[in-house]
Amino acid sequence: MSYTITLAPDNAAFTAEAGEPILNAAKRQGLNLPHSCQSGICGQCKAELVGGEVAQGAHAELALSAEEAAQGKILMCCAVPQSDIVLKVPGYNGAAMPPVKTFPARVASVVYGHDVAVLTLALPKAPPFAFLAGQYIDILLKNGQVRSYSIANSPSQPETLELHIRKR
Ligand code: FES
Structure with a gap:
């Protein structure tokens, strides 16, 4: 089973296998989404969940506060889709990003x-x-x-x- 991840507003899409964190899935398919620590500590991979559901994995409060999580923010390095999802990634312009x-x-x-x-x-x-x-x-x-x-x-x-x- 896999889920489709769509990036708003340009509608670029990729898929994540069951249990696969969003950032891993993006990297596997050559998408260079913002990140740094890849372990829920730095907050560089923060995105807004516009649609669908994820299971947010363990992370530092500094990287994603409870208030931010309640507002629909997620950390892509440790969030696993539970359905097809739509994300807004601040500052990400897929068309301008060089390929990995x-x-x-x-x-x-x-x-x-x-x-x-x-x-x-x-x-x-x-x-x-x-x-x-x-x-x-x-x-x-x-x-x-x-x-x-x-x-x-x-x-x-x-x-x-x-x-x-x-x-x-
Ligand atoms: S890459 Fe650092 S919190 Fe996700």
Whole structure:
């Protein structure tokens, strides 16, 4: 069984398998919806449920308050559709988003600050990489783990990616 997820207002649609969180389903089908932690902590994947039902999974109160949940807000990384649904995703313009691509990268430098490290990744010159201001990337680690970070440098310098990584 699968459910259809429609993004308002442009009516882009994708499907989620039974039990599959919305964000996972979108990624699997090449849709680059806003997100960061993928674990209900940051709130970056917040969306408005316009129609249908979801089961909202465990999350931090800071990411989604009870008041926001009562207003129909959800976290896409840990919400599982229970029917066909319609979502409004603030600031998301599917037509303007570049398609999801996977690139190798080399660590060009790491600069350690008091509580943040600035990691610069060098990308291959071809094929060219383009991104939008505020866009995230997923770093795929050798052990299979995935970490998401926002790109800190300007899209006018797409040959390197600068990431600001907070110490834990
Ligand atoms: S991606 Fe962080 S709360 Fe969903």
